[in-house]
Amino acid sequence: MSIIQKLPSDIVNRIAAGEVIERPASVIKELVENSIDAGATEILIDLEDGGCKRLTVRDNGCGMDPSDLQMAFESHSTSKLDTAGFREGMFGVGTLGFRGEALPSIGSVAEVEAVSRTPKGEHAYRYRLDGQPPEPAAGEPGTVLEVRNLFSRLPARRKFLRRPATELSHIIQQVTRIALAYPGVSFLVTNMGKRSLDLAACDTLRERLGQILGADKLENLIEVAQPGDENSPHLHGFISAPALRRGDTRMQNFFVNGRWVRDRLFTAALRAAYKGYLIPGKHPLAYLFFEFPAEAVDVNVHPTKSEVRFRNPGLMYPLVYNVVSRALEPEDRSQEAADDSGSDAKAGIEQAALDFFANPPPSARGASTGGSGGSIAGAGWSAAGGTREAVEERRELPEVESPGRVFQLLNSFILVEEEDGILLIDQHALHEKILFEGIYRQLLEGDVVQQKLMVPEILALSVEQAPLLEDGCRLLGACGYEAEPFGEAEVAIRAVPELFEGKRRKSRVAEICQEVFSWLEREGDRYLSDDETPELLEQRLRALASLMACKRAVKAGDRLSPEEIDSLLEHGDLAMDPRNCPHGRPTMVRLSRRELDSSFDRK
Amino acid sequence: MKICCEKNELFERLQSIAAITGGGPTTKSILRNCLFVATDKELQIKATDLDVSACLQIERQEVDGKGELALPAARLLSLVREVPGNRIIIEATKDGKGATVCSESGEYSFKLLGESPDEFPEVRGFSGEGALELPRAKFAEMLRRVAVAASRDSSRYQLTGVFCEIEGGLLKMTATDGKRLTTDEMEIDNPASAATSGIIPNRAVDVMVKVLSQGEESVKFALEETEVQMSFDGGEMMAKLVEGTFPEYKSAIPSEVKSEVTADRGQLVAAVRSASLVTDKETEAVIFRFKGKEVAIESKGSDIGESMIRVDVEKEGEDVEIRFNPSYFVDALRTIDTEQVRMEFFGSERPGAIKGELSYRHYLMPLVVN
Numbered sequence: 001m002s003i004i005q006k007l008p009s010d011i012v013n014r015i016a017a018g019e020v021i022e023r024p025a026s027v028i029k030e031l032v033e034n035s036i037d038a039g040a041t042e043i044l045i046d047l048e049d050g051g052c053k054r055l056t057v058r059d060n061g062c063g064m065d066p067s068d069l070q071m072a073f074e075s076h077s078t079s080k081l082d083t084a085g086f087r088e089g090m091f092g093v094g095t096l097g098f099r100g101e102a103l104p105s106i107g108s109v110a111e112v113e114a115v116s117r118t119p120k121g122e123h124a125y126r127y128r129l130d131g132q133p134p135e136p137a138a139g140e141p142g143t144v145l146e147v148r149n150l151f152s153r154l155p156a157r158r159k160f161l162r163r164p165a166t167e168l169s170h171i172i173q174q175v176t177r178i179a180l181a182y183p184g185v186s187f188l189v190t191n192m193g194k195r196s197l198d199l200a201a202c203d204t205l206r207e208r209l210g211q212i213l214g215a216d217k218l219e220n221l222i223e224v225a226q227p228g229d230e231n232s233p234h235l236h237g238f239i240s241a242p243a244l245r246r247g248d249t250r251m252q253n254f255f256v257n258g259r260w261v262r263d264r265l266f267t268a269a270l271r272a273a274y275k276g277y278l279i280p281g282k283h284p285l286a287y288l289f290f291e292f293p294a295e296a297v298d299v300n301v302h303p304t305k306s307e308v309r310f311r312n313p314g315l316m317y318p319l320v321y322n323v324v325s326r327a328l329e330p331e332d333r334s335q336e337a338a339d340d341s342g343s344d345a346k347a348g349i350e351q352a353a354l355d356f357f358a359n360p361p362p363s364a365r366g367a368s369t370g371g372s373g374g375s376i377a378g379a380g381w382s383a384a385g386g387t388r389e390a391v392e393e394r395r396e397l398p399e400v401e402s403p404g405r406v407f408q409l410l411n412s413f414i415l416v417e418e419e420d421g422i423l424l425i426d427q428h429a430l431h432e433k434i435l436f437e438g439i440y441r442q443l444l445e446g447d448v449v450q451q452k453l454m455v456p457e458i459l460a461l462s463v464e465q466a467p468l469l470e471d472g473c474r475l476l477g478a479c480g481y482e483a484e485p486f487g488e489a490e491v492a493i494r495a496v497p498e499l500f501e502g503k504r505r506k507s508r509v510a511e512i513c514q515e516v517f518s519w520l521e522r523e524g525d526r527y528l529s530d531d532e533t534p535e536l537l538e539q540r541l542r543a544l545a546s547l548m549a550c551k552r553a554v555k556a557g558d559r560l561s562p563e564e565i566d567s568l569l570e571h572g573d574l575a576m577d578p579r580n581c582p583h584g585r586p587t588m589v590r591l592s593r594r595e596l597d598s599s600f601d602r603k
Numbered sequence: 604m605k606i607c608c609e610k611n612e613l614f615e616r617l618q619s620i621a622a623i624t625g626g627g628p629t630t631k632s633i634l635r636n637c638l639f640v641a642t643d644k645e646l647q648i649k650a651t652d653l654d655v656s657a658c659l660q661i662e663r664q665e666v667d668g669k670g671e672l673a674l675p676a677a678r679l680l681s682l683v684r685e686v687p688g689n690r691i692i693i694e695a696t697k698d699g700k701g702a703t704v705c706s707e708s709g710e711y712s713f714k715l716l717g718e719s720p721d722e723f724p725e726v727r728g729f730s731g732e733g734a735l736e737l738p739r740a741k742f743a744e745m746l747r748r749v750a751v752a753a754s755r756d757s758s759r760y761q762l763t764g765v766f767c768e769i770e771g772g773l774l775k776m777t778a779t780d781g782k783r784l785t786t787d788e789m790e791i792d793n794p795a796s797a798a799t800s801g802i803i804p805n806r807a808v809d810v811m812v813k814v815l816s817q818g819e820e821s822v823k824f825a826l827e828e829t830e831v832q833m834s835f836d837g838g839e840m841m842a843k844l845v846e847g848t849f850p851e852y853k854s855a856i857p858s859e860v861k862s863e864v865t866a867d868r869g870q871l872v873a874a875v876r877s878a879s880l881v882t883d884k885e886t887e888a889v890i891f892r893f894k895g896k897e898v899a900i901e902s903k904g905s906d907i908g909e910s911m912i913r914v915d916v917e918k919e920g921e922d923v924e925i926r927f928n929p930s931y932f933v934d935a936l937r938t939i940d941t942e943q944v945r946m947e948f949f950g951s952e953r954p955g956a957i958k959g960e961l962s963y964r965h966y967l968m969p970l971v972v973n
Contacts, residue, residue: 449888451928452952452968454784455850457759480973498888498928498970509781510758 020105023161024051024150025170027110030102031145032178035059036185038143041201047191050164051171052150060142063118066134069127072114073103109157110150116143164191172197176212177260180253180287183208209238209287220244224288224327232315233290239270239324240285242277242580251285257292261308269320276542277328279584288320318535329577406565412556414565421592427568428556429581429588434571436549436582439479442497443541448480450495457509459491465517471528472517479544481513512551519547546582604641604670605694607707609663610683613648613691616659617680620650622809623657624676637676638723639693641666647838649726650676655807656726659814659838670695671720672702678715679704686711727841729834731825733795735769739822739835743815745776745787748938748963750808754780761847764802767826771796777852783931784852784954785938787963799826802849807831807842814838856966857949857956862920864893868944871898872936874912878902879929881910887930888970893923893948902929923948925955926970935965 038061048054117124124139151158189197228234466489476483480497705712754762954966
C-alpha cells in the first residue's frame with residue numbers, strides 16, 4: 001500500500017475550515033456574502049451567545065432548488081464560476097465567494113441546517129448534512145442557514161472562542177464592513193432576542209455611514225472620488241477631516257470590488273497624506289472603495305480573501321496619497337461643499353470655517369463695527385456639532401454688544417471674543433502654520449525672492465555635520481538661501497529668502513541654517529536618495545518648510561504687542577487652512593456659547 | 604537736599620539717559636535709577652548700566668544742601684512730563700531713599716520711593732588722553748545717519764553698533780545689518796595720528812546722539828582699546844566697546860558705477876511708499892526700472908494687485924532694473940536731508956548707493972528672484 005494517501009474529504013474540509021472559519025464572525029462573513037451573491041436585499045442575523053451556540057442567517061435572495069441545496073455542501077462546488085470564467089482562471093471572479101469551501105467547511109465544524117426556496121418554488125426544502133436528500137419544508141423565498149454548536153466537534157478550537165460579547169462585537173464589525181459595501185441591503189443583527197445592529201436599506205454610502213457612525217459625524221467626512229481608467233481603478237469613498245480621528249487604524253476600511261481588504265500599503269499612504277494634519281499616533285477614518293476590472297486583481301491569495309494582490313501594486317500608493325492629499329486641501333473642500341448641495345450641514349460648517357478667516361472678528365481688522373452675520377461660527381471642523389441648531393439658538397441669546405475683543409493669555413494663547421462664543425488660538429501653532437504655507441508655496445513655486453547680504457554670514461559646522469556640507473548647501477539652496485561651502489566645515493551664506501527677513505523681523509539666519517544641518521543629520525537618510533521621485537521631493541520640501549516655519553514662529557511665552565496680535569489674526573485670515581499647524585496639532589479651539597453655558601449649568 | 608530746576612531741562616536730561624536706565628533686563632534694580640549729585644557748585648545727574656555711563660550737568664538750578672539722591676528714572680520722567688509749570692522741586696526725604704516731587708505752585712505733589720544712593724555704582728570721570736576734538740553737532744549727525752543700518756539683532760553682536768576707525772586725518776564710521784551698509788567720514792585734526800578702531804554699541808550711540816545733538820562747541824572723543832570716552836560742554840560719557848571683529852566690509856563696497864541718478868527725494872519717498880502698499884506682507888519687493896528720463900516703480904502682491912508709478916529722474920549711464928525692499932529704501936532716503944537725492948547703481952545684483960551730502964553713503968543690497 002502506498003505510503004502517501006489521499007486525505008478523506010471530511011478531513012480536507014476540516015483543514016479548509018481551519019483556514020476560513022476561525023470564529024462565529026467568519027461563518028457570518030461566508031453566509032452573508034453568499035446571501036449578497038444570491039441577490040438578497042434583506043439579511044437578518046439572529047444569534048445565541050454571540051453565535052457560539054447558534055447563528056441564523058436569513059435572506060430574501062434567489063434561493064436554491066433541492067439539487068443545488070445538496071450540491072452546495074459539497075467541497076469546491078460553487079455557483080460562481082461558469083466554465084468560461086474558470087478557463088480564464090480565477091482572475092475575473094466578480095462575486096464575493098467562489099472558492100466553494102465555505103459551506104462544506106462550516107458543515108464540517110458545526111451542525112448546519114439549510115432551508116431554501118426559489119422564487120418560483122412552491123415550497124421550501126430543508127437540508128441537513130446527514131446524507132438524507134432535501135425534504136420539503138415551510139419557508140419564504142430565500143435561504144435560511146442555521147449553524148449550531150460551532151466547533152463542538154473540535155474542542156481544541158472551541159477553547160479559542162471568546163466571551164459571547166466579544167464574538168458579537170466581531171460579528172458586528174464583520175457585518176458592518178459588508179454593509180458599507182452594500183448600502184442597498186438592509187441588515188438586522190439580533191443576539192439573544194436583542195437588536196444589536198439595525199441598518200435599513202439606503203441609497204448612498206453617505207447615508208450608510210450616517211447609520212453606522214452617527215449623523216453628527218457626517219459633517220466631518222470628506223467625500224473623495226477619482227474616476228478610473230484602463231490602468232487605475234475607480235476610487236471613491238469618504239475620509240475624515242482631521243478633527244475626526246482615532247488612536248488606531250481600525251476605522252480605516254478599504255474595499256476592493258466590494259470586498260473588505262486589509263492592506264498596509266493603503267494605511268501607509270493615508271498616513272503620509274495626513275502628515276501635517278494629524279499628530280503622530282492619531283489616525284483618520286477612511287472608507288475607500290476601489291473598483292477594478294475583475295481581472296486586474298487576484299483575491300485568491302488568502303482563504304478569507306481579506307488580502308488581495310494587485311496586478312499593478314505600484315499604482316496604488318500614489319493613487320491613495322494623491323486623492324487624499326487633494327481632498328484635504330481646503331479649496332477642494334469648499335468646491336466640493338458647493339457642489340454637494342444635498343449636504344447643507346457639511347457645506348455650512350466648511351464654509352463657516354473658511355469664512356471665519358475671510359471675515360475675521362472686527363478687531364482683527366482694526367475696525368469696530370460688530371455684529372453682522374454669523375460667519376464666525378465654527379472656526380474649524382471640530383466643535384461643529386449641530387451648527388444649524390446653534391444658529392437658531394443664537395438668536396435667542398442676548399447679542400454681544402461689540403464682539404471681537406482680543407486678549408493674549410499666559411503669553412501663549414490669544415483669546416478672541418466671538419458673537420456666540422470664544423476662540424482660543426495657540427499663537428505659536430497659528431503663526432507656524434501661516435509661515436509654513438507661505439514658505440511651502442514659495443519653495444514649491446520656486447520663485448524665491450532673495451535678499452542679498454552685504455557681508456556673508458559664516459556658519460561653523462560641527463564635526464558630525466561637516467560631511468553633510470555639500471548636501472546641506474544644496475538643501476539651503478532649495479529653501480532660498482544662497483549658501484556655499486566655505487572651507488571644510490563652514491558655510492558662507494550670501495543671500496537669504498526675503499520671506500524670512502522683512503525689516504522688523506528678527507533675523508535668525510544662522511540659527512535656521514544650523515537647524516537645517518541638524519535636521520539633515522537626524523533625518524537625512526529618509527529624505528535624501530539617489531532616486532528623487534516627485535513624492536520624495538514634495539515630502540522633503542514640506543519637511544524643510546515646516547522646520548523653518550517652526551523656527552521663525554513666535555513661541556509660547558513670547559509677549560505679543562496688540563499690533564503683533566492683529567497682524568497674526570490678519571495673516572491667519574490669508575492662510576489657506578489655518579486649522580492645524582504643520583505638525584498636525586490644532587491651532588485653535590472654539591468654545592461656543594452653548595458649551596460655556598452648559599459648563600456653568602446654565603441650561 | 605532740595606533741588607529746584609527747570610522742568611524742560613530736567614526732562615531733556617532724563618530723556619537722554621533713558622536708553623541707559625531703561626536698558627536690558629537686569630537684576631540690579633539700582634541701575635534703573637538715576638543719581639542726582641549736588642555739590643556746592645553744581646548739580647549732576649548720572650546713569651549707568653555698567654557698560655554705558657553718562658554724567659550730565661543740570662545748569663539752571665538752585666540747590667539747597669549737598670547730597671545724593673537715587674530715583675527711578677523712568678517713573679521720574681513720566682512724572683516730570685505731567686507736572687504743570689516751568690519749574691520742578693525735588694526734595695529728598697529724611698532717610699534719603701526717596702523724594703517729594705512737586706510743581707512750583709505745590710498743586711501737584713508726588714512722593715517717589717527711590718533707593719539708597721550708596722548702592723549706586725561709581726561713574727568714572729573723563730580720563731581720555733590724546734582725545735580728538737570734534738565738532739559736536741556734525742559728529743552727532745554723522746553718528747545718527749550711520750547708525751540707521753546697525754543691526755538690532757543681538758545674535759550678531761559684532762554688528763550691533765557703529766564701527767569707528769581713526770586713521771591719519773580721517774574718522775570713518777560704518778554700520779551694517781547685513782542687508783544695508785552705511786558709511787561716512789570726516790576730516791579730523793589728529794596730531795598724534797594714532798590709528799584706532801572700535802565698535803560703539805547701539806545703546807551708547809542712542810545716548811550720544813541725544814546729548815550731543817545740541818550745542819555748537821566741540822566734543823573730546825577718545826577711542827581706546829576697550830572703551831570710548833567723551834567729554835563735552837554739559838557732561839561726560841563713556842561706553843565699553845562691543846567685543847568682536849567688525850566684518851571685512853570694504854570689499855563689499857562696489858566701485859564701478861554703471862549709472863548715476865538724481866531724483867526729487869520727496870517724490871521718490873511718496874512713490875515707493877505707495878508701491879509698498881501693493882506688496883505681499885511676507886515678501887516685500889519693489890522693482891525700480893530706471894530708463895531714460897524716468898524711473899518706473901512697480902510692485903505686485905499675489906493676493907492684492909499691482910502698482911506702477913512713474914517719477915522723473917535725471918540719469919547718466921546705463922538703464923538699470925533693480926529690486927529693493929521698499930522699507931529699507933525709504934529708510935535710506937529719510938536719512939538724507941537734501942531735496943534732491945543722488946543714487947549710484949552698479950548692476951542689478953550689486954548694492955545700490957544712496958548718496959547724502961558730502962561723504963555719506965547708504966548702500967542697499969538688492970533683492971533677486973531666484
